[in-house]
Amino acid sequence: MQNTHGSVRGASEFVLPFWSALPEVVRMVLGAGLRITVTILVARALLRLVPRLERFITQRAAARGPKDTVATASMIQQSQRVETLVRVSGSVARAIVYAIATVTVLASIGLDVTPVLAGAGIAGVAVGFGAQTIVKDFFGGFFILMENQYAVGDTISIGTITGTVEEMTMRVTVLRDAAGPLHFIPNGGIGTVTNRTHSWQRAIVDVSSPWSVPVERARAVLQAAVQPLVDEPAKFDLRGAVELEGPLDFNGEKVTWRLSARCDPKKLPQGRASLLAALQRALPRAADSDRLDWSKVRDEGSAPTPG
Secondary structure: OHHHHHHHHHHHHHHHHHHHHOOHHHHHHHHHHHHHHHHHHHHHHHHHHHHHHHHHHHHHHHHOOOOOOOOOHHHHHHHHHHHHHHHHHHHHHHHHHHHHHHHHHHHHOOOOHHHHHHHHHHHHHHHHHHOHHHHHHHHHHHHHHHHOOOOOOOEEEEOOEEEEEEEEOOOEEEEEOOOOOEEEEEHHHOOOEEEOOOOOEEEEEEEEEEOOOOHHHHHHHHHHHOHHHHHOOHHHOOEEEEEEEEEEEEOOOEEEEEEEEEEOHHHHHHHHHHHHHHHHHHHHHHHHHHOOOOOOEEEEEEEEOOO
């Protein structure tokens, strides 16, 4: 330890007189060069650290997913969304490092950076004011991706436009409606979004029974009609049990009942057809045995429900 202190003391006794003997201009140049060198080295280290952090975050996100399973569409979309957000954050971090390093280098060579910072601030305000729509679109796209509001392939409604998402960027969402036209919607202008294919939807079928039929008998007939679907929902493209609601309405002649069941959004027509087929198989037998008129079965479509 004493040898180490002695070496440091000896080096300082040699360097300090040498440094003091140098002309002031040379000392300024060497000091500025040292500060610039340190700044560049730190900036390079940070710039090398950014992609490593990006890979680390991406790998951690992938590791949190289920293992030993085949990648599904939702898993792929989740991975793409995380990768997009990480890249955007990395680009912002690089821009910040470059800006700080540039200002530090300018200050090290003796330039007054106050006017530069003031000018950059004014220019930033001017550019931000002129490009506020683009900035708004960018942040809108960022939060749409981060919150997983919708993804490519989803059917969504934005305002009066309903269509399938064909492309998503940080600035626009591209929708194609049922008639074929393509709609380019800036992300900054998107308010309320209805996602019609997120997680599940509800298939709904309304059926009417004669007003003279006792409520309990009508309920028993309908429950018996859909019992096969309740026992094996997956076989009929459903998710879970069939729900029976009613009586819902009475118009003097008929009593309205409602059958509903969750199903995969992409298999909504099949789920609705399963409900109708079950009623068509069972109701004629009920009509023959009870002399009931079960002729008014109505397919009311689907009620989109968030998952």
